[in-house]
Amino acid sequence: MSIPLDFRMQLLLSLSREITGAFDLSKTMRFIKASALTFIPHIVWMNIFEIEEDEFKPIEFLDRENIYKNEKFFSEIKKKREYIYIEDLKDKKYEYFPFSERARSALWIPIKRWDKIEGFLGIESEISKAFKLEDIIFLRILSDFLGVSISNIKLLKENERRKADFEAAYEISLQINKPFKKEEIVKLFLKLLCEKLGSIYTAFFERKGDILYLFDYHTPIEGITPINTQFLIGEGLVGTCALKKETIYVNDINLSKEYVKGIEGIKSEMAVPVLWEQNLIGIIDIGREKEFTRSEVFMTNLLINTFSLSYQNAKYYEELTRYINEMEEIVKEKTRELIKSEKFALIGQMSSVIIHEIKNLLSGISAMSEFILLKSSEEKICETAKIIREEIEKGLKNLSNVLEYVKPLKLDFKKRKIEEVIEKAITLSKGFFEGKDIEIKVEIDKNLPEILLDEDRIKEVFINLISNAAHAIEKRGFIIIRGYKEDNFIIVEVEDNGIGIKKEDIDKIFEPFFTTKPKGVGIGLAIVKKILEYHLWEIGVQSEVGKGTIFKIKIPLKI
């Protein structure tokens, strides 16, 4: 019986429409089978084998079990990229071919799409009748349709799976963005990832220097604990992943001795680097029984990127919180200082009243002594009156200094070049050099930026330091004033080669009322320190008896 060609063509046309419109492989298969049997009634067996990850899988007709296990047969037909036609199955050459006793000839046609073999179509004819050339052509056309159909279905499946992956990734990313704490984020992520991949365990190793420490892990199975809690970078799968900063996965741990993992049931392991701006934060290690597919690896990487973002956010949040806490501590400390300074201000007010009373009193005595000096012609009386006057003046000067120290400062900040302020201070300090041979050298970097300061107060600081230096020099010597930039600071040094400060005195020199001079109340350096503290500048001192002293002022350019 022969069916006319034009009828066959018409049927092929409608078949092609059915096939390309179908997204269900078994439905497609039914069309194919129906068409094939209509035109070639002597077909006794027919099946489609899909190749997925290098394995043959029958799509329908789960008969003839033996066929699926015949490796020699499959490797043979896989090698052939074209169809194989065996007209007589009794031929000894094809002994290994699994075929039905009832069959005469067999036809194996590769199902191709874009030159990639998606599967095979296997057909056998009944014992009395071999396939004719036109049958073979017809079946080859059918197999081409199948190729289109299978690849369409695969693409569709792939798309759906990717969509699902993205949705899952999105869902996970939403969830892990909720907690604020690093520990909570890690815990939640490991759990979600474990569930998503159906793994036996997931773990996060945090990197600290060259060592990866186990941060946390998750497992749905009771009693599993990770064997290794630390890895050196470069050691094992986790360490290698850290070294290469690349995802590594092994699908059969038993085969890969290098990555032996003791946890029972795990056959596949994947290590993914957690990176932030190319820096390695840590490693996510995943172990499970099932192998990892490429798309799972891709999705895991996607999820871990999201994780690294959340983790880093939490870390920043943590740092910020710590910073805020530190700031709070500083504020508390400063408040305590302020309270202290308020008490001090009260003492200051009291001292101020007492000092003014004394000044008032002394002014009378001073005027009286001057009056005596003016009126008396007796030398001895005049001499005594003069001494009284001088002593009162000295006393008043010391009182003014103490007053200066105890009263709170009001500063008038302006932008000034430190060099200019120092030059003015030097000019005003010339009187201290009288009767001594002192060379003063100024070595200040001309490019230093302008800084905010109270000019009068800072001038006072340098006059004080220069006067101290001059006092420390007995007859001859030098004073060097240096100014330079160091990191975010301007450093100003006042150096002299005078008598120096004794070791036991160094810690006390900035304390009020400490002095080694026979005349003086010891308030000068205390005032210097007070003024600098109001500027938030620091002062330190280095000194060696007999060699000299260096006062070093540290001026922050950024606070």
Added chain:
Amino acid sequence: MKKEVKRILIVEDEKTLALTLYEVLFTASGDFEVVVCDKGEDALKKIEEKEFDLLITDLKLPGTVDGLDLIRRVNKMSLKIPTILMTAYGTEEVREEAKKLGVKAYFEKPFSLLEFINKIKEILGVK
């Protein structure tokens, strides 16, 4: 021609200074008549009783009327009396206020007696 006698009122509670000022002014020129008191209230009474050519006052005074109050009150009187302010509490604010009130001279304690006498002579136009 008979010299005109200039009358000066000193308000100062610090005895030594008050005495010294009295002595120095009295001896500086025979043409000064010096009256001393130690309270602002007393000073006001004395000004009402008799005319003065100059008022010298301390800033801090016992009682309710201090040096600046005293100057303010005197300024409101029909007869204008030049004023000098002395103080041991020299602050910028006091100096400003004194300037506003038209004080002729401002002395921060302790001060030089010579400068003080010269200033008084200058104010009163005495050689």
